[in-house]
Amino acid sequence: MTGGIVTVAGGVMDPLIGKLKTLMGDEYNKFIGVRKQVSFLENELSAMNAALHKLELVDELDPTVKDWVDHVRDMSYDMENCIDDFIHEFSADDVKAGLIEKTIQFVKKFRQRLRIADRMEELKTLALEANARRERYKIDDCRPASSSVAVDPRLRAVYQEAETLVGIDGPRKEVVTRLMDTQKKLKVVSIVGFGGLGKTTLAKQVYDKISSQFTCKAFFSVSQRPDMIELLNNLQYKLGMKESNSSRPRKVDDIIEELREHLKKRRYLIVVDDLWDESTWNIIKCAFPEDGNGSRVIATTRVEGVAGAACQNDREGIYKLEPLSEENSRMLLLNRVFGFVHGCPPQLEDVMAEILKKCHGLPLAVITIASLLASEERSLKGWESIRDYLGAQSATNPTLEEMKSILNLSYMHLPAHFRACFLYLGMYAEDCEILRDDLIRQWIAEGFIISLHVQDLEDVGRSYFNELVNRSMIQPYKNVDGKVCCKVHDMMLDLILSKCAEDNFISVAYNYEGMARLHSRKHKVHRLCMTSIVGGGATYGPTIVVSLSQVRSFTMLGNSMPPLVLFKYLRVLKIDQGRPRGDEETRDLTAIRQLFQLRYLQILGPYPIKLPSELQGLVYLETLDIPDACPRTIPSDIVHLSRLSYLNVWMEEGLPELIGNMKVLRSLRISNSWVIHHSMKGIMGLGELTNLRELMIEVGPLEKPELDALVWSIGRLCNLKHLQILGLCSKGDNQLGSLSNHFQHLEELHVSSLNFCRVPTWMGGLHCLSILDLRVEETSTEEVYLLGGLPSLVNLIFKPSHIPKERAMLDTGLFPVLEYLEFWSQEDVMGYLGFEAGAMPNLQFLTVHFIKEWGGSIPVGMEHLSRLQEILLKEAYSDDAIVSMFRNALSAHPNRPSVEHWSGKREEVVRI
Numbered sequence: 055m056t057g058g059i060v061t062v063a064g065g066v067m068d069p070l071i072g073k074l075k076t077l078m079g080d081e082y083n084k085f086i087g088v089r090k091q092v093s094f095l096e097n098e099l100s101a102m103n104a105a106l107h108k109l110e111l112v113d114e115l116d117p118t119v120k121d122w123v124d125h126v127r128d129m130s131y132d133m134e135n136c137i138d139d140f141i142h143e144f145s146a147d148d149v150k151a152g153l154i155e156k157t158i159q160f161v162k163k164f165r166q167r168l169r170i171a172d173r174m175e176e177l178k179t180l181a182l183e184a185n186a187r188r189e190r191y192k193i194d195d196c197r198p199a200s201s202s203v204a205v206d207p208r209l210r211a212v213y214q215e216a217e218t219l220v221g222i223d224g225p226r227k228e229v230v231t232r233l234m235d236t237q238k239k240l241k242v243v244s245i246v247g248f249g250g251l252g253k254t255t256l257a258k259q260v261y262d263k264i265s266s267q268f269t270c271k272a273f274f275s276v277s278q279r280p281d282m283i284e285l286l287n288n289l290q291y292k293l294g295m296k297e298s299n300s301s302r303p304r305k306v307d308d309i310i311e312e313l314r315e316h317l318k319k320r321r322y323l324i325v326v327d328d329l330w331d332e333s334t335w336n337i338i339k340c341a342f343p344e345d346g347n348g349s350r351v352i353a354t355t356r357v358e359g360v361a362g363a364a365c366q367n368d369r370e371g372i373y374k375l376e377p378l379s380e381e382n383s384r385m386l387l388l389n390r391v392f393g394f395v396h397g398c399p400p401q402l403e404d405v406m407a408e409i410l411k412k413c414h415g416l417p418l419a420v421i422t423i424a425s426l427l428a429s430e431e432r433s434l435k436g437w438e439s440i441r442d443y444l445g446a447q448s449a450t451n452p453t454l455e456e457m458k459s460i461l462n463l464s465y466m467h468l469p470a471h472f473r474a475c476f477l478y479l480g481m482y483a484e485d486c487e488i489l490r491d492d493l494i495r496q497w498i499a500e501g502f503i504i505s506l507h508v509q510d511l512e513d514v515g516r517s518y519f520n521e522l523v524n525r526s527m528i529q530p531y532k533n534v535d536g537k538v539c540c541k542v543h544d545m546m547l548d549l550i551l552s553k554c555a556e557d558n559f560i561s562v563a564y565n566y567e568g569m570a571r572l573h574s575r576k577h578k579v580h581r582l583c584m585t586s587i588v589g590g591g592a593t594y595g596p597t598i599v600v601s602l603s604q605v606r607s608f609t610m611l612g613n614s615m616p617p618l619v620l621f622k623y624l625r626v627l628k629i630d631q632g633r634p635r636g637d638e639e640t641r642d643l644t645a646i647r648q649l650f651q652l653r654y655l656q657i658l659g660p661y662p663i664k665l666p667s668e669l670q671g672l673v674y675l676e677t678l679d680i681p682d683a684c685p686r687t688i689p690s691d692i693v694h695l696s697r698l699s700y701l702n703v704w705m706e707e708g709l710p711e712l713i714g715n716m717k718v719l720r721s722l723r724i725s726n727s728w729v730i731h732h733s734m735k736g737i738m739g740l741g742e743l744t745n746l747r748e749l750m751i752e753v754g755p756l757e758k759p760e761l762d763a764l765v766w767s768i769g770r771l772c773n774l775k776h777l778q779i780l781g782l783c784s785k786g787d788n789q790l791g792s793l794s795n796h797f798q799h800l801e802e803l804h805v806s807s808l809n810f811c812r813v814p815t816w817m818g819g820l821h822c823l824s825i826l827d828l829r830v831e832e833t834s835t836e837e838v839y840l841l842g843g844l845p846s847l848v849n850l851i852f853k854p855s856h857i858p859k860e861r862a863m864l865d866t867g868l869f870p871v872l873e874y875l876e877f878w879s880q881e882d883v884m885g886y887l888g889f890e891a892g893a894m895p896n897l898q899f900l901t902v903h904f905i906k907e908w909g910g911s912i913p914v915g916m917e918h919l920s921r922l923q924e925i926l927l928k929e930a931y932s933d934d935a936i937v938s939m940f941r942n943a944l945s946a947h948p949n950r951p952s953v954e955h956w957s958g959k960r961e962e963v964v965r966i
Contacts, residue, residue, distance in 0.1 A: 067099060067103045067127075067130045068103070068504065069134065069504070070099065070137070071099055071100060073134065074096040074099070075096065076141075077089065077092045077137065078092060078096070091174045091175070091178055094181075095174075095177065095178060098181040098184075098185050099133075101188070102188060105188055105193050106123065107470065110470035110473070119193055122187055122188065122193060124557075124558060124576075125187075127558070127577075128577055128578060129177070129181070131578070131580060131606075132180075135622075135623050136173050138650075138651055142650050142651075220382045220417075221417075222252075222255070222256065225256050225373070226259045226260055229260045230263055232371065233350050233352070237348070239346055240343075240349045240351065241349075242351040242352075242353060242364050242365040242366070242371055243353075244352075244353045244355060244361035244362070244364045244365050244373065245257055245352065245353070245354045245361075245373050245375055246355055246356070246357070246361035246372060246375065247356065247374060247375035248356065248416070249544065249545045250417065250418030251376075251377060253327075253354040253355075253356075254275075254328070254354055255417070256354075256375060257327060261323065261352065264350075265323055266952040266954055267321075267323075268349075268350070269321050269322070270316075270317060270320045270321070270322035270323070271293075271323040272289060272292035272293045272322075272323075272324050274288055274292050274325070274326065274327065275327040276326060277328055277483075277484040277485045278330050278544075279484075282334075283304065283305070283306060286306065286310065286313065286338075287309065289324075290316075293313075293317075295316050298312065306337065310337075310340050310341045314340075314341055314343045317341070317342065317343050318345060319345055320347070320349075321348050322342075322349045322350075323349070323352075324350075324351050324352070325352045326338060326352070328544070329353050329357075330355065330357065331357070331360060332363045335353070335360060335363055335364050336363075339364075353365075358372075376415075378415040378417060378420065379415065382415075383410050383413060384410060386421065387406065387409075387410060387423070390420075390425065391427050391428045399432050401432075401434050402432065402437055405434065405437045409427070409437070409441050409444065412441075418543060419460045421526045422461060422463075422526050423440065423463075425464065425524065426440055426463065426464060426525075429467070440463070444463070458545075458548070458552075461545060461546055464526070467525075468525065469521075472521060474502045474559075475497050475502050475503070475515075475518050476522060476527060476550070477554050477557070477559050478493075478496065478497065478502065478581075479542050480547070480550045480551050480559070480560040480583070481581065481583050481607060481609050482542070482583075482609075483583075483585060484544060485541070487539050488539055488540050488541065489533075489537055489538075489539050490519050490530075490538040491512070492656070492679070493519070493540075494512055494515030494519060495515075495700060496654055498511050498512070498653075498676065499625050499626050499653035499654035499677065500626060522540075523540070527546065528540040528541070528542055528546075529542070529543060536802070536825055554581075558577040559580070560581040560607075561580075561581065561582050562582075562583045563582065563584050564584075564585055579602070580604055581605065581606055581608075582605050582609070583608075583609040584609070584610050584611065584615070585612065602616060602620040603620065603621075603623075605623070605624060606624065606626065607624075607626035608624055608627055608628070609626075609630070610628065610629045610630065612630075612631075612632065618646055619645050619648060624649050624651060624652055625652060625653045625654065625674075626653065627646070627655050627656070628654075628656045629641075629656070629658065631657070631658060631659030631683075639662075640661075640663065641661055641663040642663075643664060643665055644664060644665065646672070647668060648671075649672070650674075651674060652672050652674065653675060653676045653677070654675075654676060655675065655678050656680070657682075658682055659682055659683060660682045660683060660684070661683050662683065663684070663685050665685045665688065665689060666689065669691055669692055670691045670694055673695070674697055675695050675697060675698055677699070678698060678701050678702070678703060679700065680704065681702050681703075681704075681723070683704070684704050684706070685703070687706075688703060688705055688707070688710075690710065692716075693710050693712040693715045696718065697718060698718060698719065699718050699720045699721070700719075700720060700721045701719060701721070701724075702721070702722075703723075703724065704726060705724050705725070707726075708736060709732045709736030709739065709740070709751075710736060710739075711736050711739065712739065713736055713739040713742075714738070714740075714741075715739075716743060717742065717743060717744070717745060718745060719743050719745060720748070721747060721748040721749075722749050722750070722751070723750040723751075724751045724752065731754050732751075732760070734760065737763045737767060738763050738766070738767060740764070740767035740768070741766060741767030741768075741769075741771070743771065744770060744771060744772065744773065745773065746774060747775045747799075748776040748777075749774060749778070750776070750779075751778075751779060753807075755781075765793065768793075769793050774797055774800055775800060775801045776802040777800065777802070779804070779807055779808060780807050781807050797820060800820050801825070802824065802826075803820070803825070803827070803828070804826075805828060806827045806829040807829075808829070809829050809831055810829065810831065811831050811832065812831070812832060812833065812834075813828070813830055813833055813840060813841065815840070818844070821846060822846055823844055823846055823847055824847060824848045825847075825848065825849040826847060826849070826850050826851070826852075828850075828851070828852055829853040829854075830853070830855070831854075831855050831856065832854060832855065832857075833854035833856070833857060834858060835858055835860075838852075838862055841869075842864060842867075847871065847872055848872060848873050848874070850874070850876070851876040851878070852876070852877055852878070853878040854879050856880065857879050857881050857883070857886050858886065861885060861914070862886055862887065862888060863890050864887075864888065864890065864893040864894065865890040865892065866891065866893060868893055868894065869893070869894045870895065871896050872894050872897055873896050873898050874898065874899045875899070875900050875901070876901040877900075877902050878903045878904070879903075879905075880905045881904060881905075882904055882906065882908060882911075883902045883904045883913075884902065884909060884911050884913060885909045885911045888913060888914045889913065889915035889918045889919055891918045892918070893915070893918060893919075894919055895920060895921065896921055897919050898921050898924070899923065899924050899925075900922065900925045901925070901928060902925070902926075902928070903927075903928035912939050916940075917943075917946065920949075923951050923952070924951055925940060925944075925951055925953045925954070927940075927953070927954070937953050937955070
């Protein structure tokens with residue numbers, strides 16, 4: 055194992071012992087009394103920590119042992135807070151102060167030192183008592199019933215079988231038949247079934263199958279406690295509607311009226327996923343006009359009453375999803391465990407049949423158990439131990455409790471050092487998109503990932519993420535921006551939240567009253583997620599102050615929040631303000647300067663915010679992520695934050711001149727108005743940030759000296775993996791085209807805002823490049839072949855203004871892993887593209903766009919694109935004759951790819 059072990063119960067103990075070791079260093083030699091206390095605490099805590107790690111492997115703790123674990127955990131948090139106070143107060147003196155000021159500081163610090171020493175004496179007594187209880191309860195006698203991890207190569211087959219192949223054909227055909235009859239009036243079909251049966255999967259399969267027959271379509275999730283304004287705003291976004299320009303607050307009625315107006319006289323297909331109650335449906339359905347043009351709605355729910363209400367109790371409109379058949383369950387399990395569907399080892403046949411019987415045909419249960427069995431490989435003893443655990447939970451029908459027991463088994467088989475990372479997913483709302491790299495930065499800020507060697511913490515975090523993927527604990531995908539994300543099945547989220555409550559790991563409050571009730575609990579709140587808060591008139595009495603004083607991570611989902619001064623030991627602060635409602639006021643965040651332990655700050659939502667004039671007190675800050683909000687100004691001393699590694703902000707004044715000082719930065723994303731010019735000193739400073747892995751910068755029109763400076767700086771960033779230059783289009787060939795640095799690590803390159811004269815030759819050496827967005831003035835077939843030789847290229851957006859007259863026949867070996875191709879030109883792309891057998895063997899999506907008059911032909915050889923699923927014709931292609939020619943040419947294609955006009959937005963989600 056590469057990373058250090060950070061468990062749930064011991065999640066604070068490991069970093070605490072590390073800090074105690076730090077206090078034993080030479081820097082703190084003058085604090086003799088403190089060092090003595092620290093030495094004693096380290097010895098006592100090490101013994102307790104060993105016991106905690108052992109107890110992580112015990113399925114169900116004795117109540118007295120559980121109470122001891124809870125006590126030690128809270129004591130550890132208190133100890134770490136005490137040490138953090140000590141380090142903060144005495145880490146540095148004000149060398150600029152005069153004699154009087156130094157005398158006052160000495161007296162003040164002497165008093166603080168006495169208070170901390172007294173507190174440490176109290177903690178020493180608590181540690182003695184805890185260790186005495188450990189020995190008295192014989193806790194040490196309790197017995198339990200890696201290298202970097204890559205994503206399991208069988209994972210793609212698992213999701214294909216679970217979501218598109220195994221047992222889906224019959225249900226998909228049946229639902230399509232019920233939907234696509236000759237009825238012209240609006241029709242609703244409800245898919246109802248137990249959690250984990252695959253209702254969402256089926257709805258998505260049907261949606262993909264028939265969506266090309268509708269002019270307007272959307273797929274959106276509701277969840278248990280929807281904010282109706284946010285929900286309807288999301289539906290508008292999925293439909294490609296423009297945001298309202300109204301400055302007044304928008305109500306539900308306003309948004310419904312806008313939706314009805316948009317959908318009126320259009321044939322639409324909408325999937326309403328995960329409905330929980332009739333009242334929510336009664337609001338949503340008001341947005342669907344009845345125009346008699348064959349519109350369709352699909353609703354998924356676990357509740358039969360809701361299913362009936364959605365389709366007006368039309369029995370034909372209710373499709374009850376049944377579990378997988380025995381054969382399909384077997385196929386799914388074998389594919390996950392062994393990578394193929396035939397041939398279970400004979401010695402495992404009987405135990406496999408018994409295990410499948412306990413899964414009752416639930417795809418989620420089969421996949422979850424299969425992940426456990428895969429880790430046991432072909433061990434009969436291992437398979438039997440899993441069967442025996444499930445045997446104690448057997449029942450004649452699948453129940454919620456049995457499903458929870460199956461998921462709990464997966465959790466108990468999770469190595470202890472992954473559990474804190476897994477439970478931290480409880481900080482996210484239901485059906486929320488979770489960005490992988492964002493999640494990993496929070497894990498690091500919380501101290502869940504510790505590298506025992508020199509290995510990069512983010513690499514260790516990705517290994518953790520991949521392990522959760524391989525164990526089917528999370529569902530991975532790529533969003534529309536190509537970013538790796540995950541979702542948590544709602545059944546799995548229920549398990550997470552129950553474990554969080556059991557271990558006092560995360561607390562969730564849906565209103566201020568709920569947060570106040572947390573104070574009545576026995577243990578302190580250490581991580582808090584507040585959701586669905588409205589209004590700004592809340593008061594904060596002493597009860598809430600006590601509740602918040604120990605919080606380490608705080609997520610606020612809403613437009614109002616408690617004062618930041620209440621969070622003394624906060625490390626992770628996330629504020630998601632939602633979409634604008636017309637009554638936005640400037641958010642005053644100047645109080646963050648008092649959060650001296652803050653490591654991660656993220657503010658989402660396009661609200662104006664006010665930051666403090668200085669940030670230098672945030673010495674531990676690693677992530678500053680404000681991608682949408684517009685701060686009035688960025689404090690100039692941001693360049694002195696020595697630990698800041700991720701910076702994503704709007705800088706109206708351009709790059710700081712001293713940005714070259716920020717050498718720890720790994721990711722820099724700078725947004726601003728395109729008319730803003732960055733200073734020459736700031737542009738040159740970029741070249742000093744040689745630790746950068748990601749650079750996204752918006753620029754205005756550049757003069758030659760500025761462009762030369764930008765090219766010089768970029769050329770020095772040899773560790774870049776992601777490079778994106780946005781702004782006004784300018785010719786960049788003479789500078790960027792002649793770069794000698796081949797960027798051996800580059801994975802994504804977005805430079806379509808720079809209009810190259812030709813395809814730069816150095817791009818042929820980008821062997822790790824998977825995504826390329828490139829604009830050139832002119833290209834040749836040889837240059838297209840150069841791009842076709844890139845071995846890792848998956849996504850290509852290529853925009854040559856001028857292309858050769860003769861057709862380019864792309865042959866075997868070119869673009870070996872390309873899945874998405876968008877070809878844009880001022881000239882006739884149709885007459886240029888051609889595909890020979892073996893070309894682009896993995897291409898699934900093809901988008902073509904040209905401006906000038908169509909020459910009457912279409913790309914030849916499309917029948918050779920064996921995995922092609924969809925062709926999009928952009929803007930200029932409004933002629934029905936073009937669509938007909940494409941469809942005729944593809945009529946014999948085994949995949950029957952869809953051919954569509956571009957609607958303005960893509961909502962496809964590409965699975966990993």
